[in-house]
Amino acid sequence: MGFFLFLFLIISFLISVRLFFYRTTLIYRLKKWGHWIEDRIHVHQSLKVPQLNENNQENLFYRKVSTYLNSLSTIEDSDFTNLIYGKKPNGVVLCLDDDQTILDTFLGARVSWTNRVERIEENGLCKKTFLLKLKKKDKRRILQSYIQHIYRASEDIDSRCKELKLYMNTATLSDDHGSIGRWRSVRLTHPATLETIAMDSDLKKKVKSDLEAFLKSRQYYHRLGRVWKRSYLLYGPSGTGKSSFIAAMAKFLSYDVYDIDLSKVVDDSDLKMLLLQTSSKSLVVVEDLDRFITSNSTTVSLSGILNFMDGILNSCCGDEKLMVFTMNSKEKMDPAVLRPGRIDVHIYFPLCNFNSFKTLANNCLGVKDHKLFPQVEEIFQTGATMSPAEMSELMICNRGSPGRALRSVMTALQINGDGRKSVLAAEESSSSVAETSSVLVMDSSCSVPVVKEIQKLYGLLKMKSSKKIGPSDQFSGSMDRR
Ligand SMILES: Nc1ncnc2c1ncn2[C@@H]1O[C@H](COP(=O)(O)OP(=O)(O)OP(=O)(O)O)[C@@H](O)[C@H]1O
Numbered sequence: 228m229g230f231f232l233f234l235f236l237i238i239s240f241l242i243s244v245r246l247f248f249y250r251t252t253l254i255y256r257l258k259k260w261g262h263w264i265e266d267r268i269h270v271h272q273s274l275k276v277p278q279l280n281e282n283n284q285e286n287l288f289y290r291k292v293s294t295y296l297n298s299l300s301t302i303e304d305s306d307f308t309n310l311i312y313g314k315k316p317n318g319v320v321l322c323l324d325d326d327q328t329i330l331d332t333f334l335g336a337r338v339s340w341t342n343r344v345e346r347i348e349e350n351g352l353c354k355k356t357f358l359l360k361l362k363k364k365d366k367r368r369i370l371q372s373y374i375q376h377i378y379r380a381s382e383d384i385d386s387r388c389k390e391l392k393l394y395m396n397t398a399t400l401s402d403d404h405g406s407i408g409r410w411r412s413v414r415l416t417h418p419a420t421l422e423t424i425a426m427d428s429d430l431k432k433k434v435k436s437d438l439e440a441f442l443k444s445r446q447y448y449h450r451l452g453r454v455w456k457r458s459y460l461l462y463g464p465s466g467t468g469k470s471s472f473i474a475a476m477a478k479f480l481s482y483d484v485y486d487i488d489l490s491k492v493v494d495d496s497d498l499k500m501l502l503l504q505t506s507s508k509s510l511v512v513v514e515d516l517d518r519f520i521t522s523n524s525t526t527v528s529l530s531g532i533l534n535f536m537d538g539i540l541n542s543c544c545g546d547e548k549l550m551v552f553t554m555n556s557k558e559k560m561d562p563a564v565l566r567p568g569r570i571d572v573h574i575y576f577p578l579c580n581f582n583s584f585k586t587l588a589n590n591c592l593g594v595k596d597h598k599l600f601p602q603v604e605e606i607f608q609t610g611a612t613m614s615p616a617e618m619s620e621l622m623i624c625n626r627g628s629p630g631r632a633l634r635s636v637m638t639a640l641q642i643n644g645d646g647r648k649s650v651l652a653a654e655e656s657s658s659s660v661a662e663t664s665s666v667l668v669m670d671s672s673c674s675v676p677v678v679k680e681i682q683k684l685y686g687l688l689k690m691k692s693s694k695k696i697g698p699s700d701q702f703s704g705s706m707d708r709r
């Protein structure tokens with residue numbers, strides 16, 4: 228009995244000591260002393276990573292080390308650190324303080340980094356250096372792979388926090404800030420994401436997984452001896468979300484967008500030059516390709532465009548590229564333009580159906596369900612439809628009252644419905660949904676003239692509704708329209 232009591236007391240004592248160590252900073256202190264003693268026993272080597280090289284130019288490795296160190300979990304656990312406003316909205320990042328040291332471990336070796344900042348009295352400038360200290364015995368074993376690890380990790384972080392850019396080609400060479408050769412850039416601020424695009428949910432999933440598979444297939448493309456690129460054709464009536472989808476794709480992939488305006492391209496070789504000046508991990512976009520090809524409104528020849536879409540030059544302008552072309556209709560297109568390899572994925576953007584209406588109602592009005600939904604569904608069943616652009620603007624104009632917004636959508640659909648029925652009946656026979664291993668095709672009915680009719684009708688509706696709505700609604704109701 229006495230023995231068990233003694234054992235119990237010993238165990239309780241040990242648990243209390245352990246709790247005491249962990250609840251206080253003692254364990255932390257002990258670890259620190261342990262490291263201090265270990266550091267005195269081993270021979271260390273120090274390596275400097277200066278911010279500037281001998282020509283006073285930026286040492287890019289310094290920036291990579293900085294990104295890497297600021298992402299380490301040890302910085303979160305350090306005694307003190309700086310909180311700095313980050314690139315992402317509402318994002319705050321941790322940042323090493325001057326002369327702060329943090330620890331890192333790699334392949335079982337412990338290394339320390341010190342953020343050395345020397346102030347130069349004469350000119351008041353600072354000389355910044357990262358000082359890497361590691362055991363001499365670990366140096367040969369880990370240094371090479373540790374440097375590669377820092378490179379990879381910082382590039383990964385950079386691509387995740389990257390600010391996306393939209394490049395547009397200019398008619399002449401530009402030396403403005405943010406320009407590269409003939410490309411001029413602005414921040415890509417389009418708010419569309421794949422989630423906000425009203426689109427058949429299965430198709431959206433297929434596109435997402437196609438994009439994800441593309442991102443992972445570097446080895447595959449290289450083994451096949453093919454350029455790591457994929458081409459998409461987005462086609463459908465005006466206002467169905469093709470341009471918004473491009474912005475959403477760019478965000479999903481974290482790629483910059485190079486938007487080529489063919490009317491500003493002088494000739495075939497000019498088009499080649501533009502392509503050569505694009506970087507990898509980008510989306511190269513040509514909007515309204517059908518208009519340029521069928522109306523000869525560009526000085527670029529058809530063969531120039533075909534070579535641009537799938538020529539030898541593609542292999543010289545950086546890997547990992549998506550090419551996206553938009554059209555209202557592909558009917559009058561030369562089959563050579565659409566052949567696999569030039570276009571891998573065809574995505575049709577249809578006018579609204581009940582499902583896309585629900586997505587738009589959720590986006591624009593924050594309404595997931597409403598008592599008027601069954602009536603709207605009935606109207607869609609009669610074959611009435613309109614473009615998502617028209618529908619979302621009707622909703623935005625009336626966003627103060629979801630009921631009024633839905634009624635205005637219903638009225639627009641009803642007035643238009645009779646006219647569309649005959650069009651849809653004629654087109655239904657030709658509608659199909661098909662998919663092959665490399666090509667996604669979704670065809671259904673569309674007719675641009677009808678969209679124009681709705682635009683006229685929409686003008687009338689807007690006038691009517693603007694009489695009832697408040698000043699903010701009137702403002703958005705008078706938004707510029709195509
Ligand atoms: N499928 C959609 N889902 C969500 N919003 C959409 C959709 N289609 C259009 N819109 C809205 O309508 C507006 C116009 O869309 P967008 O410019 O992407 O159409 P488009 O197909 O590129 O038209 P165009 O052929 O005339 O260039 C966008 O601001 C977007 O908010």
Ligand SMILES: [Mg+2]
Binds near residue numbers: 470514
């Ligand atoms: Mg567009």
